[in-house]
Amino acid sequence: MTPQTASDLACRELVQLVSDYLEGVLPAAERDQFEQHIASCPGCDVYLRQMRELVRVSGRIAVGAPQPEPPPELLRMFAVWKTERAE
């Protein structure tokens, strides 16, 4: 259970602020409140960690993707462009 902190930011409100926090756009006072809450609330600490983990996993989608050979229609398009350009 979450100990009530002086900042009194409820978990329900904190989850609304997570992206603003991660984006670094929370005003200083709110950021302090946010961090104080995280330090004393295991549930919100896990929530924030999960959002960070999700960003990391999403980034791996692009990294692991295969690089297919260019489709033949692109090569045809290039050939046409090159001919037109030379004219």
Next chain:
Amino acid sequence: MQERPPDPPVPASDDARLVAALRRGKEEAFLALVRRHQTSMLRVASAFVSSAAVAEEVVQEAWLGVLHGLDGFQGRSSLRSWIFGILTNCARSRGVRESRSAPFSSFTAPEEDEPIVDPSRFLGADHPRWPGHWASPPEQWAEEKLANKETLEFVRQAIAELPPAQNQVITLRDVEGWTSTETCEALGLSEANQRVLLHRARSKVRARVEQSMQGGSQ
């Protein structure tokens, strides 16, 4: 309009080499660019349009735009940003045309919607000691589960199923790693709107992953 310098400024060396080769009509340079960006371009285009086939058409249209616009490339942005700028323009117009012609229900998923975390996860506002605090807090995810291919595929799928604007923002920001400025420019969004969409997108995907981690419905 600013006065143009006599020669196009020299972009980053690799970009400069590729652009010069392309201007000379070298197919290898085109192939190198396509290999480098095609997969990302398809993924980005897919966030705007309804099917993989249409995304492929959009990407092809973008490449044509790149070739025809080549002489106008000044190197003020990186070649990559320039190419993706052309792509997102093509994809946006195509997405708009599609949404106009699509049946009402198929492409108009609401962007304004339910709370980002199920309200029943929190204690009520009238709780005597802990109003608005977790009733059912999230549980830490196992690192090995997070690292596996199934989770990666699950996240990819969850992103694909988001409403279009949320899908576009999270794809550019988190999958492709664009900055918020690049994303706002490409999508024509304000920073604030972009953050709202990103927050909704991440929150929904988090909730879906949480369900799957707990063995719930996928």
